[in-house]
Amino acid sequence: ETGVTQTPRHLVMGMTNKKSLKCEQHLGHNAMYWYKQSAKKPLELMFVYSLEERVENNSVPSRFSPECPNSSHLFLHLHTLQPEDSALYLCASSQEQGPNQPQHFGDGTRLSIL
Amino acid sequence: GQNIDQPTEMTATEGAIVQINCTYQTSGFNGLFWYQQHAGEAPTFLSYNVLDGLEEKGRFSSFLSRSKGYSYLLLKELQMKDSASYLCAVRDPLGGGGNKLTFGTGTQLKVEL
Numbered sequence: 001e002t003g004v005t006q007t008p009r010h011l012v013m014g015m016t017n018k019k020s021l022k023c024e025q026h027l028g029h030n031a032m033y034w035y036k037q038s039a040k041k042p043l044e045l046m047f048v049y050s051l052e053e054r055v056e057n058n059s060v061p062s063r064f065s066p067e068c069p070n071s072s073h074l075f076l077h078l079h080t081l082q083p084e085d086s087a088l089y090l091c092a093s094s095q096e097q098g099p100n101q102p103q104h105f106g107d108g109t110r111l112s113i114l
Numbered sequence: 115g116q117n118i119d120q121p122t123e124m125t126a127t128e129g130a131i132v133q134i135n136c137t138y139q140t141s142g143f144n145g146l147f148w149y150q151q152h153a154g155e156a157p158t159f160l161s162y163n164v165l166d167g168l169e170e171k172g173r174f175s176s177f178l179s180r181s182k183g184y185s186y187l188l189l190k191e192l193q194m195k196d197s198a199s200y201l202c203a204v205r206d207p208l209g210g211g212g213n214k215l216t217f218g219t220g221t222q223l224k225v226e227l
Binding site: 002004031040041042043045048050055056090094096100101102103104105106107108 | 145213
């Protein structure tokens with residue numbers, strides 16, 4: 001139990017579908033992150049929210065749309081995805097202040113695009 | 115640009131010691147993290163270095179040399195459960211808050227009997 005919960009754990013969708021990934025953190029952190037993890041590639045940072053404001057959009061296509069309604073919840077809205085978007089999507093949270101504040105990760109959502 | 119290199123795979127024997135190296139070339143540096151990730155699970159935090167030297171935490175130690183852009187993770191008294199991917203990540207603070215972690219591809223460690 002990492003304190004970061006992601007749902008669903010697995011998602012299969014067609015290219016024309018619309019779905020959302022959900023992340024909830026119970027650690028009292030004030031920053032949240034979305035990462036993409038593909039086979040044989042490093043974790044890629046997608047979005048960063050600090051104090052519910054988006055502070056980083058790492059050149060992510062507009063078919064991925066994040067939402068952070070409060071400091072405990074983060075969503076990733078998906079529409080018109082491509083087969084190359086199939087990957088593990090990881091959510092993380094951290095406490096912004098302090099030098100030794102690691103990011104805590106959820107177990108991820110395994111996304112498959114048909 | 116950001117570049118972090120780690121070996122792709124390593125194999126070691128139960129009870130032995132293994133050292134996993136990480137070299138980095140990044141535009142900013144505010145600390146280096148090591149994470150462990152078992153298949154199908156979340157990456158979990160192992161260690162953090164921001165100053166040069168060795169940090170020890172039980173069976174795990176991590177070393178940093180900022181001048182050389184080099185770190186290693188040392189695992190002692192290896193156990194079968196240590197078979198996992200080990201991720202090296204460099205932190206760069208973001209101007210608007212939060213931190214940016216740039217990850218290596220990870221080193222898949224296999225512990226054998």
